[in-house]
Amino acid sequence: MTDPSSGRAAAPGVPDLGDLLVLVARGDRDAFEQVYERLSGPVYGLALRVVRDPAQAEEIAQEVLVELWRKASHYRPDKGGATAWALTMAHRRAIDRVRSAQAGRDREARAGVPDPEYDQVAEEVGTRLEHQQVRRCLRGLTETQRESITLAYYGGYTYREVAELLGVGLAAVKTRMRDGLIRLRDCLGVQT
Amino acid sequence: MTHDQHDLAGAYALDALSDTERRRFERHLSGCAACTEEVAGLRETTARLALAASRQPPPGLRDRVLAEIGRTRQSPPRLARRLPSPRAGGLSWLAAAACLVLALAGGVTAAHFHGDAERAQDFNRRIAAVMTAPDAQASTTRAQDDATVTVVSSRKLDKAVITTSRLRRLPSAKSYQLWFLASSAAPRSAGVMRPPAGEPSKPVIASGVGNAQQLGMTVEPAGGSAQPTGAPFLTLKLS
Numbered sequence: 001m002t003d004p005s006s007g008r009a010a011a012p013g014v015p016d017l018g019d020l021l022v023l024v025a026r027g028d029r030d031a032f033e034q035v036y037e038r039l040s041g042p043v044y045g046l047a048l049r050v051v052r053d054p055a056q057a058e059e060i061a062q063e064v065l066v067e068l069w070r071k072a073s074h075y076r077p078d079k080g081g082a083t084a085w086a087l088t089m090a091h092r093r094a095i096d097r098v099r100s101a102q103a104g105r106d107r108e109a110r111a112g113v114p115d116p117e118y119d120q121v122a123e124e125v126g127t128r129l130e131h132q133q134v135r136r137c138l139r140g141l142t143e144t145q146r147e148s149i150t151l152a153y154y155g156g157y158t159y160r161e162v163a164e165l166l167g168v169g170l171a172a173v174k175t176r177m178r179d180g181l182i183r184l185r186d187c188l189g190v191q192t
Numbered sequence: 193m194t195h196d197q198h199d200l201a202g203a204y205a206l207d208a209l210s211d212t213e214r215r216r217f218e219r220h221l222s223g224c225a226a227c228t229e230e231v232a233g234l235r236e237t238t239a240r241l242a243l244a245a246s247r248q249p250p251p252g253l254r255d256r257v258l259a260e261i262g263r264t265r266q267s268p269p270r271l272a273r274r275l276p277s278p279r280a281g282g283l284s285w286l287a288a289a290a291c292l293v294l295a296l297a298g299g300v301t302a303a304h305f306h307g308d309a310e311r312a313q314d315f316n317r318r319i320a321a322v323m324t325a326p327d328a329q330a331s332t333t334r335a336q337d338d339a340t341v342t343v344v345s346s347r348k349l350d351k352a353v354i355t356t357s358r359l360r361r362l363p364s365a366k367s368y369q370l371w372f373l374a375s376s377a378a379p380r381s382a383g384v385m386r387p388p389a390g391e392p393s394k395p396v397i398a399s400g401v402g403n404a405q406q407l408g409m410t411v412e413p414a415g416g417s418a419q420p421t422g423a424p425f426l427t428l429k430l431s
Binding site for chain 1: 199200201202203205206207208209210232233234235236237238239240241242243244245246247248249250253254256257258260261264265266267268269
């Protein structure tokens with residue numbers, strides 16, 4: 001079985017994340033530990049990237065990982081890959097946090113640099129390769145596409161806020177987001 | 193989907209819509225297969241943005257998460273509320289019947305147990321157990337012009353789930369009653385139902401399929417009878 005989110009067939013012997021979720025839904029703790037190994041890094045890293053605060057990122061990661069245990073039975077393979085499902089949950093949790101904290105925070109500072117220095121060496125080769133590939137493909141976008149996507153995804157801004165920040169119209173931002181993601185999808189070789 | 197809505201696919205995949213806009217877009221998605229497919233691809237793409245941000249989590253997280261799941265009750269599966277669209281290969285009629293019953297159960301329990309989610313979930317779980325039994329068999333028949341009655345039964349679990357739709361409304365002094373029929377024994381009641389007019393009935397979960405070969409339905413005085421007072425107006429074969 002392939003995990004569409006990686007666009008590659010799962011390595012032999014490595015269980016498919018969707019199959020693991022089926023086991024988790026039945027209360028299988030061993031399967032959950034494997035899910036934890038696979039997703040705790042991306043979930044924590046994504047939360048950290050969005051909220052920019054290690055303590056809050058850890059809290060969010062814990063909430064999301066427990067939610068994966070609780071809601072594993074809600075995963076619907078026909079609606080997309082398991083990784084995308086889980087990371088959508090993580091992303092929504094993280095942006096809820098920054099949006100509700102909006103008043104008290106300087107959000108411009110948070111989202112300022114689209115791709116901050118990857119100062120800590122990624123622990124795993126896979127992560128490092130993933131990071132390099134995504135960075136290379138982001139570079140292939142127009143600057144306005146890249147800005148719109150990174151402000152929204154890593155900054156947690158709505159497209160209306162992105163339009164305001166960039167001083168462009170709503171229609172332009174919508175188009176940049178969609179066209180940019182399509183180009184990114186093709187560059188990354190994402191298969192669905 | 194209008195061109196304008198379609199343009200939101202990128203913002204949607206980036207979670208860059210407000211809650212209201214997101215719900216509106218999701219309603220559009222449910223009616224547009226091409227949009228759904230595009231969104232799925234864009235979601236896989238944003239997942240790659242997430243994977244690229246991966247960081248080693250703090251060391252204490254694993255233990256805390258594992259401890260918490262030990263105390264956390266899992267949520268039961270969401271039940272489908274719509275018939276699934278036909279797919280390549282086709283759903284078996286059993287699966288289709290099961291989906292029909294689940295769809296009815298999902299919709300109806302929401303009404304019957306309004307404000308009582310736990311009971312509704314428990315009811316749905318018991319229905320799902322019969323549906324997903326390895327030996328589950330389904331049978332559907334028509335009655336009264338356009339009414340349908342569906343039974344899914346499992347001899348292993350000794351249970352059957354019966355649902356009806358568009359059965360005629362009965363006078364208040366009457367009820368529909370279901371019977372397990374076996375050639376070797378007297379009919380055994382499988383439950384009484386009074387479907388509300390124009391709505392699907394709340395499914396009946398009946399125990400004691402035993403060696404019954406058929407399920408029959410009669411009209412009885414309100415509350416049901418110990419034995420059928422007349423011949424069943426419909427019967428369904430139990431496999």
